[in-house]
Amino acid sequence: MKTTNSQQLFSRAQQLLPGGVDSPVRAFRAVGGQPLFIARGAGAYLYDVDGNRFVDYVLSWGPLILGHAHPRIVAALADAATRGTSFGAPSPLEIELAELIQQFMPNIEMLRFVNSGTEATMTALRLARAFTARNKIVKFEGCYHGHADMLLVQAGSGVATLGLPNSPGVPPATTADTLVAPFNDVNAVAQLFDKYPRDIAAVIVEPVAGNMGVVPPAPEFLPGLRALTQSYGALLIFDEVMTGWRVHRGGAQTLYNIKPDLTTLGKVIGGGLPVGAYGGRRDIMQLVAPVGPMYQAGTLSGNPLAMTAGIETLKELQKSGMFESLVTRAAKLVAGLSAAAEDARVRAVVNRVGTMFTTFFADRAVTNWASAKSCDTKKFGAFFRAMLERGVYLAPSQFEAGFLSTAHGDAEIDATIEAARRALASIDVS
Numbered sequence: 001m002k003t004t005n006s007q008q009l010f011s012r013a014q015q016l017l018p019g020g021v022d023s024p025v026r027a028f029r030a031v032g033g034q035p036l037f038i039a040r041g042a043g044a045y046l047y048d049v050d051g052n053r054f055v056d057y058v059l060s061w062g063p064l065i066l067g068h069a070h071p072r073i074v075a076a077l078a079d080a081a082t083r084g085t086s087f088g089a090p091s092p093l094e095i096e097l098a099e100l101i102q103q104f105m106p107n108i109e110m111l112r113f114v115n116s117g118t119e120a121t122m123t124a125l126r127l128a129r130a131f132t133a134r135n136k137i138v139k140f141e142g143c144y145h146g147h148a149d150m151l152l153v154q155a156g157s158g159v160a161t162l163g164l165p166n167s168p169g170v171p172p173a174t175t176a177d178t179l180v181a182p183f184n185d186v187n188a189v190a191q192l193f194d195k196y197p198r199d200i201a202a203v204i205v206e207p208v209a210g211n212m213g214v215v216p217p218a219p220e221f222l223p224g225l226r227a228l229t230q231s232y233g234a235l236l237i238f239d240e241v242m243t244g245w246r247v248h249r250g251g252a253q254t255l256y257n258i259k260p261d262l263t264t265l266g267k268v269i270g271g272g273l274p275v276g277a278y279g280g281r282r283d284i285m286q287l288v289a290p291v292g293p294m295y296q297a298g299t300l301s302g303n304p305l306a307m308t309a310g311i312e313t314l315k316e317l318q319k320s321g322m323f324e325s326l327v328t329r330a331a332k333l334v335a336g337l338s339a340a341a342e343d344a345r346v347r348a349v350v351n352r353v354g355t356m357f358t359t360f361f362a363d364r365a366v367t368n369w370a371s372a373k374s375c376d377t378k379k380f381g382a383f384f385r386a387m388l389e390r391g392v393y394l395a396p397s398q399f400e401a402g403f404l405s406t407a408h409g410d411a412e413i414d415a416t417i418e419a420a421r422r423a424l425a426s427i428d429v430s
């Protein structure tokens with residue numbers, strides 16, 4: 001595979017951009033090799049600056065559920081741009097997208113648009129603290145909620161509940177109120193509530209974890225969190241930035257029939273443009289300024305181009321059978337990948353919920369961060385590189401979700417499974 005143009009650009013980029021990238025995992029550090037610079041995307045495919053073509057399972061890390069440059073979105077954006085790119089004043093588009101979101105997720109009685117998932121979760125937690133007049137929050141090991149200071153806590157087993165920051169620059173005081181529990185462990189959360197019965201403002205969770213690779217919730221996990229938060233007067237926040245329109249049309253809250261107090265959104269609702277949102281119970285949302293005292297603002301929030309891309313994306317997903325056929329194809333892909341691993345005698349576990357999936361190089365079920373962490377990341381790196389050579393672009397880390405778009409047809413899926421067979425045969429699987 002020719003990569004000379006990417007290599008030249010990477011050298012130039014590293015002079016100006018730390019690591020040559022604007023988001024760390026793009027740098028391919030976890031898998032070896034150098035990042036490819038992308039010239040364009042079309043449907044299920046990415047084209048790099050050397051003219052290589054890849055079936056794309058990253059899809060901008062989830063947002064592009066209709067694939068790259070979907071004609072409906074491109075046309076709507078071009079049209080919207082002629083009417084102006086930002087108003088700094090309300091426009092009808094914000095209401096339209098809010099109403100669409102509410103049709104899919106009726107638990108969202110009111111919402112506020114922001115510009116990223118990070119902003120959404122950060123503000124939802126501020127709101128939960130304002131509403132409950134409490135300070136502590138509970139998050140789970142291996143769950144990612146954006147890069148706000150108070151959430152940059154992963155905590156290894158030894159410091160599981162101490163809330164030590166895992167990035168320099170985060171003052172310990174900022175994370176002192178962040179409690180951490182293992183994913184899928186209701187008892188650990190019960191113990192935290194037992195210890196701090198009147199101090200926990202909220203439990204925030206990826207209802208299907210995607211940021212340690214895809215890890216579904218155990219049957220008792222989400223109902224357990226709902227019951228505990230309710231009985232202790234804390235709020236339950238579903239971070240559906242990734243799972244929204246990915247595990248089900250109505251998100252994980254519809255799939256598992258759990259009503260969170262607040263929901264955070266991003267990714268798909270922006271259709272590839274920068275958007276986030278937080279919303280939920282009306283009585284809580286009425287604390288948000290200017291109705292209430294909790295301050296939050298944004299120069300570009302509700303941006304007309306971003307709203308347009310979101311509206312067109314959700315309207316497309318409203319078409320009957322659209323989401324269902326996407327899930328059917330995701331299931332077909334995952335079955336093919338599992339069979340390929342089995343035939344190659346590679347120990348692998350493929351987790352999937354809806355249109356999100358991860359191939360873990362593990363020899364036991366992956367149910368939380370501890371089991372995800374025990375995967376053979378070297379083998380994953382070899383698999384990643386072997387797939388790239390064969391025209392398949394996977395997320396460059398073992399601990400990420402893969403995504404499907406409506407542009408991925410049978411031809412792309414069959415080619416991917418065949419590439420996986422050859423890739424697995426080419427790597428040392430011992």
Ligand SMILES: *Cc1c(COP(=O)(O)O)cnc(C)c1O
Binds near residue numbers: 119239
């Ligand atoms: C991607 C993601 C975020 C952060 O969103 P950004 O738009 O990258 O700031 C937050 N929570 C979850 C679950 C995510 O997957």
